[in-house]
Amino acid sequence: MANEALKQEIQSALRNTTLSRTLGKFCETYPEKRLKSYAGVNFEETRDSIREVKGYAAEHIDEMIEKFTKNCTARGGHVFHATSTEEAMEYVRNLVREKGVKTIVKSKSMASEELHMNKVLGDDGVLVQETDLGEFIIALEGNTPVHMVMPALHLNKEQVADLFTDYTKEKNEPIIAEEVKTARKVMREKFTHADMGVSGANVAVAETGTVFTMTNEGNGRMVGTLPKIHLYVFGIEKFVNSLSDARYIFKALPRNGTGQRLTTYLSLYTGATEVCLDKDTDEKGPKEFYCVILDDPGRREILADEDFREVYDCIRCGACLDVCPAFALLGGHVYGSKVYTGGIGTILSHFLVSEERAEQIQNICLQCGRCKEVCGGGLHIPEMIMKLRERSTEKHQNPTYKFALDAVSDRKLFHSMLRIASIAQPAFMKPGQPMMRHLPMFLSGLSEGRSLPKIAQVPFRDIFPTIPQNVENPKGKIAIFTGCLLDFVYVDTATAIIKDLNSIGYVVDMPMGQSCCGAPATYMGDRKNATVTAKLNVDAMSAENYDYIVSACPTCTHQLREYQEFLKDDPEYYEKAKALGEKAYDFCKLFHMLGGLSDEGDGKEMNITYHDSCHLKRSMGVYEEQRELLTHTKGVHLTEMKESDVCCGFGGTYSIKFPEVATPILAKKIEHIKETGADTVAVDCPGCMMQISGGLDARGLDVDVKHTAVIIAEKRGLM
Amino acid sequence: MGAADVMYERFDKNLQAVNGNSWLATVPEAADIIVNAFKENGIPDTCLCETPLLKEMGLKKALEDAGITVYTDHIRLHSETAKGGICETQCGIADLGSVLQLGDDVDARLVAGMSEYYIGIVRLSTIVDDYDAMFDQLCAMEELPTFVGFITGPSRTADIECVSTVGVHGPLKLSILVVADV
Numbered sequence A: 001m002a003n004e005a006l007k008q009e010i011q012s013a014l015r016n017t018t019l020s021r022t023l024g025k026f027c028e029t030y031p032e033k034r035l036k037s038y039a040g041v042n043f044e045e046t047r048d049s050i051r052e053v054k055g056y057a058a059e060h061i062d063e064m065i066e067k068f069t070k071n072c073t074a075r076g077g078h079v080f081h082a083t084s085t086e087e088a089m090e091y092v093r094n095l096v097r098e099k100g101v102k103t104i105v106k107s108k109s110m111a112s113e114e115l116h117m118n119k120v121l122g123d124d125g126v127l128v129q130e131t132d133l134g135e136f137i138i139a140l141e142g143n144t145p146v147h148m149v150m151p152a153l154h155l156n157k158e159q160v161a162d163l164f165t166d167y168t169k170e171k172n173e174p175i176i177a178e179e180v181k182t183a184r185k186v187m188r189e190k191f192t193h194a195d196m197g198v199s200g201a202n203v204a205v206a207e208t209g210t211v212f213t214m215t216n217e218g219n220g221r222m223v224g225t226l227p228k229i230h231l232y233v234f235g236i237e238k239f240v241n242s243l244s245d246a247r248y249i250f251k252a253l254p255r256n257g258t259g260q261r262l263t264t265y266l267s268l269y270t271g272a273t274e275v276c277l278d279k280d281t282d283e284k285g286p287k288e289f290y291c292v293i294l295d296d297p298g299r300r301e302i303l304a305d306e307d308f309r310e311v312y313d314c315i316r317c318g319a320c321l322d323v324c325p326a327f328a329l330l331g332g333h334v335y336g337s338k339v340y341t342g343g344i345g346t347i348l349s350h351f352l353v354s355e356e357r358a359e360q361i362q363n364i365c366l367q368c369g370r371c372k373e374v375c376g377g378g379l380h381i382p383e384m385i386m387k388l389r390e391r392s393t394e395k396h397q398n399p400t401y402k403f404a405l406d407a408v409s410d411r412k413l414f415h416s417m418l419r420i421a422s423i424a425q426p427a428f429m430k431p432g433q434p435m436m437r438h439l440p441m442f443l444s445g446l447s448e449g450r451s452l453p454k455i456a457q458v459p460f461r462d463i464f465p466t467i468p469q470n471v472e473n474p475k476g477k478i479a480i481f482t483g484c485l486l487d488f489v490y491v492d493t494a495t496a497i498i499k500d501l502n503s504i505g506y507v508v509d510m511p512m513g514q515s516c517c518g519a520p521a522t523y524m525g526d527r528k529n530a531t532v533t534a535k536l537n538v539d540a541m542s543a544e545n546y547d548y549i550v551s552a553c554p555t556c557t558h559q560l561r562e563y564q565e566f567l568k569d570d571p572e573y574y575e576k577a578k579a580l581g582e583k584a585y586d587f588c589k590l591f592h593m594l595g596g597l598s599d600e601g602d603g604k605e606m607n608i609t610y611h612d613s614c615h616l617k618r619s620m621g622v623y624e625e626q627r628e629l630l631t632h633t634k635g636v637h638l639t640e641m642k643e644s645d646v647c648c649g650f651g652g653t654y655s656i657k658f659p660e661v662a663t664p665i666l667a668k669k670i671e672h673i674k675e676t677g678a679d680t681v682a683v684d685c686p687g688c689m690m691q692i693s694g695g696l697d698a699r700g701l702d703v704d705v706k707h708t709a710v711i712i713a714e715k716r717g718l719m
Numbered sequence B: 001m002g003a004a005d006v007m008y009e010r011f012d013k014n015l016q017a018v019n020g021n022s023w024l025a026t027v028p029e030a031a032d033i034i035v036n037a038f039k040e041n042g043i044p045d046t047c048l049c050e051t052p053l054l055k056e057m058g059l060k061k062a063l064e065d066a067g068i069t070v071y072t073d074h075i076r077l078h079s080e081t082a083k084g085g086i087c088e089t090q091c092g093i094a095d096l097g098s099v100l101q102l103g104d105d106v107d108a109r110l111v112a113g114m115s116e117y118y119i120g121i122v123r124l125s126t127i128v129d130d131y132d133a134m135f136d137q138l139c140a141m142e143e144l145p146t147f148v149g150f151i152t153g154p155s156r157t158a159d160i161e162c163v164s165t166v167g168v169h170g171p172l173k174l175s176i177l178v179v180a181d182v
C-alpha cells in the first residue's frame, strides 16, 4: 500500500469525531481504572508468571498439541490440527456441509477471522451471525474492528440506531439502553435456532483438554449452550500446559482489557458437554464438540524467530492499545488488518496477515514505550517494531533518508552541514518567526503546529574550551556527551550542566570526536549507520578515562547504553561499549546520585510543571530524582500536569513522517500544560524541549520551557 | 462477627460492586425471599432446576402459591420465554462476588444464561476466599467437569460509546441467595 493511501486513512480517522471523543475519553480514564482493578494483585508478578507458563508452552508446542488432542478426544471432543489457514477453513467448510449446518452463531474468535470464515461460509449460503454486540454492529456496517476489545468504538449511538433501524425495519431510538435491548431481542432468535456455535478460546489447556472463553455479554455462553454442534477455532499461541497455569492469564486479561477484576462470564469446556437435542421431547445428550487448532506457517515463523518469539506470550488483552498515544488518536482502522491493531497489531499483521501492510504501519509507532509498561505478556513491543523497521530498511530504504543518515554518520560532513545551516538559516525563516524549515534530518519537516529553534551561531564544542572550571580538589572527572541538539541548538543547557557539576566538585571534559548518538538511524531501522556511529562514539568517548559520562538527552543516554547491543559481534568493541554504557547517566540521575540535592535557590517564585520524557521515565526508570531536585530548589513550585508521561509527539524522527499524528498529540500536551497555569515547563530532554516550546510558541503562549539543569543553575546563581 | 459472616459480607459487597445483590438466609427463610424478589420485579414465570436443597426449601410450591408459573422440565423450551430462572450453583468466591456452575447439566446452564432475572443459590460453606483458592480447588479435582462456569454479576456491555450497560444477552438482573449452612 502506498504511503499516500495510509496518510489518507490517517486523515479520515482524525476527522471521525465520535472515534476521537469516545476513544480519547476511554484512553484517558483507562490507566486509573486498570490500576484500581489490580488492588491486591501484583501485576509484575502476574505478568512474569504469564511469561513463564506461555514460554513453557511455546518451547513444548508439539507436546501441547498432542496432549490437548489426546485429552479433549478422551472427553468426547474431535480435534483437527490445521497447518495452514486454508486447511483449517477447508475442514470447517466440510464439517458445515456434512452436518447440513444452515445457521451459525459466533462469539468472538480472532482466529476465525484469519480464516475469513464468515465470508467463505457466507458464500456457501450459510448464515453466520456475529453475536458480540460490537461485532454485530460492525458486521451491519460492513466494517472491521477499530479496537481489539471494543470493536465498534468509532460509531455513536445515533449511527447504531440507524443501522438497527435498517436491519430490524423498525424505528430504533438513539438510546443506548434501548439499543442493547434490541440486540438482545434480535440475537435471541438466532441463538435458539442456530445449528452450530463457533467460539474463540482465550486459553487452551493441554493437560486437561479444556478451552476457556471469557465474555461479559453472555453471548459466549449461549453459543456454547444452545446449538447441538460447537466448534472452537484457536491458534497454537493459546496453549498453556496445566489448568493452574491458566489462572495467571485470567488474572491479567480482564484487568488489562477493561479494568474489571473478572468479566461476568468465564466458561471452561472440557470435551462434549450436554445439550438438549430436542426441545419438544426434552431429550438430552452430549453435543458434537470440535476444536480446530490453527498452526499456520506464520505462527511457526514467530516461534522460530529469536527476535519475535515472545509475541507468543501476548494474551490479546488490548492494554497496549489503550495506552498508546498514536492509537488513542487514530483507532484501529489505519492499522489496516481486519484482525489485529495497534503496536502489537503491527507485529502480528506482519506474520499473520500482510507483511506489506505491516511495513507501512510500523511507522505509526512513536517508540514511546508506554505499551510495554502495561503489557500482560511483558512483550517488548517498541523494540520489536524497531526490528521490523530494521528488516524492511534492509530490503529497501528510502533514498532521501539514506542520504541523510549516511551524512549524519559521517561526523565531519554532518557537523559542517549544521554549521552551514546556522549561517544559512535566515534565508529559510519566515519573517518574524524563529522557524527553520530545511535543517538536515531530524530537524527538517517539523514545522506544522510549532516553531523550531534556531541553530546556535556558535556550537557548544567551540564554547566549551572557553568555560572556566575552577574546581578545587575535584572529586572526579566526567565526560559530557552532548548529542546534536545540545551541541548545535541548546548550548545554554550544555553550559548549565558544566556549571552544575562543577558546583558539586566534578570537572567536566568534552571529547571532541563525538558525533550524533545514532538514534535517528536506529529509529529509521538503519542498523548499518547506527553501528558506524556507535563505533565512532565508543572510540571518541574513551570511557576508561572518566568516572562517568553525562548526557542531558535521554535518547542519547539510552543509545549510549545500547551500543553494546549493536556491537555484540565485535569482541573488542563490545567490551568498550559495555564500559561506556555502564558509565552513562542522564544529567538529573547523575547529579542526584552525586549529591546534587540541595535546598539552595534564589527564592523567586517560579511555578513549574514537569513533562516526563518517554526514554527517561520508561527506558531508564527516572522520574523521582528530577522532581526532588526541582521541588527542593527554593522558589520552585511544581504542579503536575495531566498525563505528564504521555509522549509529546516528538519521537525522534517521527514528526517528519507523521506530522498529522504528532501535531494533535502535541496539542493535547499543550492543553495539559495550560491547565496547570505554570509559567515554566521543566523537561529533561532537548527533543521534548524543542517540541513543546515550538508548540507553545506557535500558539503565542508565554510559557518557558527549560531543562532541569538550567533551572538548577539559574536558581542557584551558577550562570 | 464470625468467620462465616465475614465471608458473606465480603461476598455481598463484591457482588454489589458488579451490580448484583445477595441475601443470607436459612433454608426455611429462602422461599419467601425469592417469591418476594420475583413479585417485586414483576416476574410472571420462571424455570427452576430442582435439586434436593431447592426441594427442601419448598420453592416450587411457594412460587406457585404466589401465582408464578414454574417450569421444572422442558427447560430448553421454556427458557426461551420464561422471565425468571432459578438454580443451585456449586460454589462461590467471596473476593469477587462470583458463583460457579460445575457439572454437565444443561438445564442449569440454560436457566443461568437465558433468564431476564436470574437467582442463583449457593451454600455459604462452599464459598472460598478468593480466585486463587478457587483455582486450587479446581486443579485438585480428579477430573474436571465438562463445564465450569464463573458467573460474576449480570451480563453487561460497553460496546456502544463505552457506556457501561447492564443486561445484554444474559440476565438483566442477578441475585444470589446464600444459604447459611455454617
Ligand code: SF4
Residues within 6 Å of the ligand: A320, A323, A324, A325, A326, A327, A342, A343, A344, A364, A365, A366, A367, A368, A369, A370, A371, A372, A381, A382
Ligand atoms: S511504543 Fe508508544 S507509540 Fe509505539 S506502540 Fe507502544 S505505546 Fe504506541
Ligand code: SF4
Residues within 6 Å of the ligand: A256, A313, A314, A315, A316, A317, A318, A319, A320, A321, A344, A371, A374, A375, A376, A377, A378, A379, A381
Ligand atoms: S501485546 Fe501485551 S498488552 Fe498488547 S494485547 Fe498482547 S498481551 Fe496485551
